[in-house]
Amino acid sequence: MKTELDTILEALSTCASVLQAALEDEGAPSFRRDDLSHHPWDGGLPGPRGWYARKAIVGLCQRITTLVQDPFERSQIDSAGFALTASLHTVTQCVPPTVAEIVLASGKNGTSLKELAERTELNETKLHYFMEKEGGFMAPTRSTRALLPESYVGDIAGLMNAGIAAASMLKETAKLPSDSRHQWLKENPEELAPFSRAMDTMEKMLDPGLVVDLPIEDFGPNITLVDIGGGVGGLTMQFLKRYPGWKAVLQDQKVVIPQAEAFWRKEAPEIVDAGRVTFLGHSFFEPFPLPPAPEDCPYVFMLKDVIHDWPDDLTTRILKVSREEQHELALKYIRTSCRLRCQDPSS
Structure with missing residues (x-):
């Protein structure tokens, strides 16, 4: 008897085949986690087959997680989801050179956590958004490029980080009158530039x-x-x-x-x-x-x-x-x- 997991895995296999065929048809390279070069589909617009196959694969993987993971474990992870946003904001706003710049410059051999912590002035126990090649050595992945200063991920993370701070006060402020975020931006022009960049990037x-x-x-x-x-x-x-x-x-x-x-x-x-x-x-x-x-x-x-x-x-x-x-x-x-x-x- 076919289970729900069997159905999802069959769909995942089909989508993976469609994705691979679309890459080949467009002459684009396969995705590799350790490939640090810019992939033509990242920030670009593939053909419809590649576009929908890529989205479907991500959605199917999330369905597998929802299906097989312990619900209590999932709820714990969801409850701590704000930590990732806060971490992204931290590593993109640290003193130059940023974490991503240092790790990318180190190449596939990676850099030691100790050196990374010293150069960024961040605690080394909090620097694990990269690929650990061996104990204490971090190397870049495809995701690392998104943390570079020109990528504006820092602006988006900062935007979400502000929401986290506001959410923590929701119980106390829910019944108070308030202006819109746009009015607040108007009164705080130093926040307007990163907000606008974040909106343009998300668009x-x-x-x-x-x-x-x-x-x-x-x-x-x-x-x-x-x-x-x-x-x-x-x-x-x-x-x-x-x-x-x-x-x-x-x-x-x-x-x-x-x-x-x-x-x-x-x-x-x-x-x-x-x-x-x-x-x-x-x-x-x-x-x-x-x-x-x-x-x-x-x-x-x-x-x-x-x-x-x-x-x-x-x-x-x-x-x-x-x-x-x-x-x-x-x-x-x-x-x-x-x-x-x-x-x-x-x-």
């Missing part, structure tokens, strides 16, 4: 296929994309690089605009110089002025990962404002995150 990780797969036939070759609450505008930049007939209006809080302008000047100066992007510092809760859309370049309003952050009354206000700003020649694209509750934890 690239979560939606790498959106620019390729979004059906835009109805838009036409020339549009003006109004990115409402777009942050520094990483996604909009991808669209404008792909579609030379597109222009954009990037809207966010006034405090965000200088950072957005610097980001575009660095990453896409040719678009800025061509006048294809303008920046609008304004609250999306209030009507914002837009000139009439040219007939040959209509507005397309985009709200991406915006309305999920707000309660229903404020979400309604955002949608009403964006509706009021639409002109006769306008379309709207809305994509947002939804929090789903599954009755069956394994589903």
Whole structure:
């Protein structure tokens, strides 16, 4: 009689075969834990077969863990999950050179924990996010590269770390009035830059296929994309690089605009110089002025990962404002995150 584990293992074997075939078809190397070079699929966009096979393998492995692990052991690990986020934040924020830089420079032979601790000023008993070649010697893996300063993992870990600190006070603060995180960022501009970098990085990780797969036939070759609450505008930049007939209006809080302008000047100066992007510092809760859309370049309003952050009354206000700003020649694209509750934890 076939068991649930048998079914999962069969699916895992099938997905592994599909993944391997996709790698071969695209001329990409197989995954190896000790390969320190950048893999073309990391941060890139493989074909649909490779994309879905990779996601399925990760999900199936998690199902195996859920199925076979002692539930009490699993709950212990889940309860201590915050420790990994805090650890990532620590190793990415230590004095330069960072832990990842030192370990990567050591190559496959690795470096001693003692030397690593001395150079980073971290306790050696807390430095085990790498591969232990032998007692007391750590070597880099594929994962180590994600901890380098330019990877922005530190920004994401710091973002989550702040949530841990807030969660620890939830019982005491749940009934107190509070402003939104966005208001707090506005009042603490030193936190805005890492927050925006983290958002841009997460956007690239979560939606790498959106620019390729979004059906835009109805838009036409020339549009003006109004990115409402777009942050520094990483996604909009991808669209404008792909579609030379597109222009954009990037809207966010006034405090965000200088950072957005610097980001575009660095990453896409040719678009800025061509006048294809303008920046609008304004609250999306209030009507914002837009000139009439040219007939040959209509507005397309985009709200991406915006309305999920707000309660229903404020979400309604955002949608009403964006509706009021639409002109006769306008379309709207809305994509947002939804929090789903599954009755069956394994589903």
